[in-house]
Amino acid sequence: MLFDGEAELNLPRIVRDLLDGREVPNFLAKGVTPPDRIPLILTSSRNGLVQITRGCPRGCQFCKPTTSFFRSVPLKTILMEAALNAAAGAREISFVTEDVLLYGARGLNLNPDAVKRLFKEALKIVRRVSFSHVTLSSALVAKDAVRYITEANGLSSDDPLLPQVGFESGSPRLVGRYFRGKPYPWKPEDWPWIVAEGSKLLNDNYWYPCLTYIVGFPDATPEDYVKTTELIDRLQDEGFMGWTFPLLLVPIGGTRIEGKAGFKVFKELPPEAIDSIVAGWKLSIKFSYYIYPKIIAPLKNPLTKRIVNALIGSRSDGDVDLVNQGEARCRGNGFPSDKHKEYKWVTSQRYQNNPARPPPPSHK
Numbered sequence: 001m002l003f004d005g006e007a008e009l010n011l012p013r014i015v016r017d018l019l020d021g022r023e024v025p026n027f028l029a030k031g032v033t034p035p036d037r038i039p040l041i042l043t044s045s046r047n048g049l050v051q052i053t054r055g056c057p058r059g060c061q062f063c064k065p066t067t068s069f070f071r072s073v074p075l076k077t078i079l080m081e082a083a084l085n086a087a088a089g090a091r092e093i094s095f096v097t098e099d100v101l102l103y104g105a106r107g108l109n110l111n112p113d114a115v116k117r118l119f120k121e122a123l124k125i126v127r128r129v130s131f132s133h134v135t136l137s138s139a140l141v142a143k144d145a146v147r148y149i150t151e152a153n154g155l156s157s158d159d160p161l162l163p164q165v166g167f168e169s170g171s172p173r174l175v176g177r178y179f180r181g182k183p184y185p186w187k188p189e190d191w192p193w194i195v196a197e198g199s200k201l202l203n204d205n206y207w208y209p210c211l212t213y214i215v216g217f218p219d220a221t222p223e224d225y226v227k228t229t230e231l232i233d234r235l236q237d238e239g240f241m242g243w244t245f246p247l248l249l250v251p252i253g254g255t256r257i258e259g260k261a262g263f264k265v266f267k268e269l270p271p272e273a274i275d276s277i278v279a280g281w282k283l284s285i286k287f288s289y290y291i292y293p294k295i296i297a298p299l300k301n302p303l304t305k306r307i308v309n310a311l312i313g314s315r316s317d318g319d320v321d322l323v324n325q326g327e328a329r330c331r332g333n334g335f336p337s338d339k340h341k342e343y344k345w346v347t348s349q350r351y352q353n354n355p356a357r358p359p360p361p362s363h364k
């Protein structure tokens with residue numbers, strides 16, 4: 001049988017029925033566990049992961065978590081899980097959430113005080129608290145909570161946070177069609193501004209996000225993809241620190257977009273879609289060169305450090321090839337004859353001649 005939902009309350013009953021030889025349905029989509037009945041973890045978690053929310057009220061059509069009611073896990077439960085991890089030796093924990101700034105919110109009415117208290121109390125238990133996801137519109141609404149998290153963690157350009165953020169598209173038309181709740185309290189037409197200003201705010205607070213975007217919305221036009229590329233170019237021009245990472249649309253079962261969309265393959269995409277993919281790759285590679293020494297600096301094991309260094313260092317001449325080859329494959333052209341084509345931002349020559357790596361771009 002296939003069980004789709006939160007397991008805590010319903011799965012044990014199904015398992016009992018199976019063990020007792022009773023009939024169970026082939027497919028069961030069920031289960032929203034009230035926050036006070038979400039059980040504590042029993043042992044420390046990998047990488048100190050601690051769940052703080054479930055669900056998301058923004059209602060994006062391609063998103064599975066939003067099909068579940070939004071809930072915040074009680075502070076007491078979170079702190080007990082933090083303490084359990086600390087007792088097992090963890091000095092850092094990472095909050096698992098669709099949007100850290102939604103903690104304690106009522107719907108989309110944010111509660112920055114609850115967010116601050118959450119970090120304040122958790123940081124009495126461990127040295128550092130990071131998180132998985134945040135939304136740019138939430139960040140612009142709860143600027144003081146963003147600053148608080150940065151100050152309480154003592155973040156710096158050498159010790160940033162690297163959260164994942166969905167920007168999805170630069171086209172307000174697609175925002176209005178597929179994720180009009182994401183810009184709230186602003187409107188779909190404000191989305192490019194939200195992405196640009198929200199990114200600056202995060203960068204000013206040493207949050208260097210991975211901005212993911214979606215290629216393959218069912219009725220996306222070349223103009224929609226051009227708007228995404230233009231937004232990536234704008235971020236680049238304004239000195240964005242982070243990654244821009246394209247994802248092909250996956251019409252996940254149970255989401256609102258399921259049934260409206262299928263999987264797209266590259267040859268079904270217009271050239272403008274591939275342009276947007278390549279623009280994201282190029283920006284990301286440039287930032288990777290800036291950030292990777294900082295990421296590997298805290299690695300304690302010298303052997304691991306040398307291996308990672310060797311792996312990344314060996315790519316210094318190969319990244320142009322990688323982007324070229326990836327672009328050619330996406331366009332269905334095989335491999336380009338001019339393998340060392342130079343990009344505006346990514347050139348092997350530039351990195352070979354500058355072992356110190358390029359300075360961080362600044363938007364200030």
Ligand code: SF4
Nearest residue numbers: 056059060063066098
């Ligand atoms: S904001 Fe993120 S988590 Fe929330 S519904 Fe949209 S995609 Fe899902």
